[in-house]
Amino acid sequence: MERQTEETIEAELTGLREQYRDLGIFGLRRIIAQRGAEEEQLASIYLLTNRLGEPIAGNLLTWPTDVETVSNRIRFSLDDPDRSGTRRYLGRSVELDQGYLLVARDIEDKLRTQALLVNAIALGSGLMLVFGVIGGFVMSRWMLTRIESINRATGQIMAGDLGRRIAVDGSGDEFDELAANLNAMLERIERLLAGMREVTDNIAHDLRTPLTRLRSRLEVALMKDIDPSSTRQLLEETAADAEGLIATFNALMNIARAEAGEQRASWELVDLGELAQDIFDLYEPLAEERDMRLALESTAGIKVAGNRQMLAQALANLIDNAIKYTPEGGRIALSVAQTREQARRIARLTVTDNGPGIPVELRGKALERFVRLEPERHTPGNGLGLSLVSAVAKLHDARLELADNNPGLRVSLVFERPVDTAPPGG
Ligand SMILES: Nc1ncnc2c1ncn2[C@@H]1O[C@H](COP(=O)(O)OP(=O)(O)OP(=O)(O)O)[C@@H](O)[C@H]1O
Numbered sequence: 001m002e003r004q005t006e007e008t009i010e011a012e013l014t015g016l017r018e019q020y021r022d023l024g025i026f027g028l029r030r031i032i033a034q035r036g037a038e039e040e041q042l043a044s045i046y047l048l049t050n051r052l053g054e055p056i057a058g059n060l061l062t063w064p065t066d067v068e069t070v071s072n073r074i075r076f077s078l079d080d081p082d083r084s085g086t087r088r089y090l091g092r093s094v095e096l097d098q099g100y101l102l103v104a105r106d107i108e109d110k111l112r113t114q115a116l117l118v119n120a121i122a123l124g125s126g127l128m129l130v131f132g133v134i135g136g137f138v139m140s141r142w143m144l145t146r147i148e149s150i151n152r153a154t155g156q157i158m159a160g161d162l163g164r165r166i167a168v169d170g171s172g173d174e175f176d177e178l179a180a181n182l183n184a185m186l187e188r189i190e191r192l193l194a195g196m197r198e199v200t201d202n203i204a205h206d207l208r209t210p211l212t213r214l215r216s217r218l219e220v221a222l223m224k225d226i227d228p229s230s231t232r233q234l235l236e237e238t239a240a241d242a243e244g245l246i247a248t249f250n251a252l253m254n255i256a257r258a259e260a261g262e263q264r265a266s267w268e269l270v271d272l273g274e275l276a277q278d279i280f281d282l283y284e285p286l287a288e289e290r291d292m293r294l295a296l297e298s299t300a301g302i303k304v305a306g307n308r309q310m311l312a313q314a315l316a317n318l319i320d321n322a323i324k325y326t327p328e329g330g331r332i333a334l335s336v337a338q339t340r341e342q343a344r345r346i347a348r349l350t351v352t353d354n355g356p357g358i359p360v361e362l363r364g365k366a367l368e369r370f371v372r373l374e375p376e377r378h379t380p381g382n383g384l385g386l387s388l389v390s391a392v393a394k395l396h397d398a399r400l401e402l403a404d405n406n407p408g409l410r411v412s413l414v415f416e417r418p419v420d421t422a423p424p425g426g
């Protein structure tokens, strides 16, 4: 605003100097007198003096006193009886051949506005600072409280309270998200730990008997008065026992691995048809040996995302059961199909046999670890086959269905989200 005032003064002075050049001191005097007379409120000041500083024309009687010069501008104050108080002016004076010329503008209103603005800014900043400090304090207290609660919870978890979870206040903010993520992580760790514990329990519990048996066989074999041929037989049996132990270990480890939930990043697209064909080729000789018919029926191009080795192991376990529990001359079928279920595409991997089947009430139990149903106690096995199938199914988000094949058992793995690579209608 001040610069604007300066510019108008400058422009006016330029104009006046031109008039002076053209019309001389008398012309200028007339113009100044006229302009001065037009100013009633002294908003603008014009003063022309002679070389001695005596006024010739204008609306000021004397050259102002207490003039403050800043570069080529001057500032001064005048008492204004009309508007009570002093008013401040900004102006410029120039020296002419025959005198001095002063042009000034009243900038009191502008200065007041400026003071008002400065005050407002100062007050505003002050308030902002106060509220900022209070707000910052409250925010940081609030954040610290929430971090503190997370710290407390993790502290308690570290101290052994593994079931504890971090409170989620439902606000859905970043802290809630952090808490939810931490909880999910804890959940997973707890599940892994539980799996580990279960495996170690299983090992401790179910391998003790065979190990004890193994040791007693070896002790018998070590007895002096035993003939070499039966020693050999005992050692052979022991080797078979050890074989069984290794198989059980492997099965337990596979189940634990499936249950722990693998890195899905390492999954591949598994063609169920190809998988079924491989397992079919593997088991066909065994089925033939037992005088059974093994059939394969599959649609090409049905793929699911998963771990190929685990899926193969699961399918092998199902075929193994079918062959083991179906009497000689039985019929076993392996099929891969894509169907619709409630308008959704699903892939189905099914193994059927016409053996004794499993009664409805025992189907859930048959999936548990080390569970063998009564009549099968005489066949080899340790009740882990279906447990692995169940774990693999869960890992792949697939449903494991045990149903009646009238007669026999029908086991299906149902994949809810097969990958569509089959040609339409195929
Ligand atoms: N196809 C089937 N027909 C009839 N019963 C079955 C069939 N499959 C499984 N079962 C019953 O379910 C039980 C559990 O099966 P699972 O495969 O888990 O163990 P297993 O076959 O006894 O031993 P493993 O598979 O570890 O060698 C079996 O002992 C058997 O009684």
Ligand SMILES: [Mg+2]
Residues within 6 Å of the ligand: 317, 320, 321, 381, 384, 385, 386
């Ligand atoms: Mg089995």
